[in-house]
């Protein structure tokens with residue numbers, strides 16, 4: 001009887017010891033995954049902002065490196081959109097103030113674009129990807 005209960009006791013100790021090892025291993029594994037993930041992550045993609053102010057894109061002409069993102073932000077209470085002349089991209093209508101649209105440019109070249117409702121008023125811009 002005494003032998004039996006001491007066996008149970010040592011089983012309990014073993015189990016909690018194993019649980020400790022398991023949780024320490026889990027923490028170490030998570031740490032390893034985190035370190036691997038952060039060290040192999042690509043450097044942050046640069047983001048260039050073009051604001052829609054009045055009936056203009058500001059800046060009107062923008063030069064960016066290949067792979068960069070351009071983010072258009074509607075700074076007005078009117079509707080604007082962003083349409084590439086050659087069809088490379090087309091945003092939905094950005095109806096609200098601070099509505100945004102992003103394009104990642106992965107190919108070098110010159111991209112002319114306009115705002116469809118205000119094209120005739122000269123609301124145009126260019127992105128040059130170097």
Ligand SMILES: [Cu+2]
Nearest residue numbers: 080115118123
């Ligand atoms: Cu517009």
